[in-house]
Amino acid sequence: MEERNELYPIFLKVAQLNVLIVGGGNVGLEKLTFLLKSSPNAKVTIVSIDFNAELLKLAKKHQVKLVESAYNDSLLEGKHMVIATTDKIDVNVQVYKDCKAQSILVNVADNPPYCDFYMGGIVTKGNIKIAISTNGKSPTLAKRLRQFFEEVIPENIDELAKNLNSFRKTIKGDFQEKVDTLNDLTKGIVEKK
Template sequence: MERNNLYPVFLKVRNLEVLIIGGGFVAEEKLTFLLKSSPDANVTMVSPLFRKGTLAIAETGHVKRIEDSYNIKYLEGKHMVVATTDSPEVNIQVYHDCRAQSKLVNVADNPPYCDFYMGGIVTKGNVKVAISTNGKSPTTAKRLRQFFEDVIPENIDYLVKNLNVYRKKIKGNFEQKVEILNEFTKGLVEKV
């Protein structure tokens, strides 16, 4: 059986500079999901043309738009890059330019040219669940996202906040606190 060896992390993208190269439908999709998860993300988009929908979404966040074709100069100061142009040659050039500068890069719909994938995400208050299919099936990630949106209770954020307060008041060493919290939260995963 093949194994997913990706290491999941949760990035504070408000502290990073993100570059999206392209202004078409795929760029719009990537921008939409990025801003949905992290509305305070700092994003620059470079494209000779932008879809109207992309422009509308860009207005909702901290998105700088540059009307131009890709140029390596646009990588300066960027931490993460997403290439979404309709030119495979340009996207692969972006990949090689990013790798030469040790920048994280995702070439949309081309897993061999990705350092990271933008998977399915479920957010309920302070709780966030990320789903990856190792770049194999975005549709499966979407369905799993819908499943988790349904099964994670709406009041989960209330529980998380109260458990944080409770955790600070528990007496004992680390192992004792973990045991108490495990007992307290086991109802979250019990099968009905």
């Protein structure tokens, strides 16, 4: 049987969730950068004994709370999502176990068996956002696909989305008639020539 990606993609309103990043090094910086690029108002706390200088700079530009401490499970209180990024495997695994015990979504960086979710490639053009997943198999491929979509999706796609939203509000008829009208109107976007 062929392996397939069974991940369910969702878009989280992380400005309304409490996110904890455990670890303030290069991987912590990478995950924070990724999160804030997509959601600049994300509510993030980072706990670490030391903090990367670039991470400190980025944290100051946003509403990121820094806790200078070793990890302990009391830091999970009120958290919805946790990303473990330390260079100590035993600490990351403990974070995973503590999160699982409290039903908190967790991602242990670069360790797929200890992940409830992956942070895939993201393309954003205004209100349009596309997430790319390789099921944890190849972050490099996700990056290349992200670059491809950033190039081929026109900059004015957001204007199209706004115009379609306005038009959708004016369409008469039942749900199916509205769907059919919008499908007819937008089919040229993906038609192969």
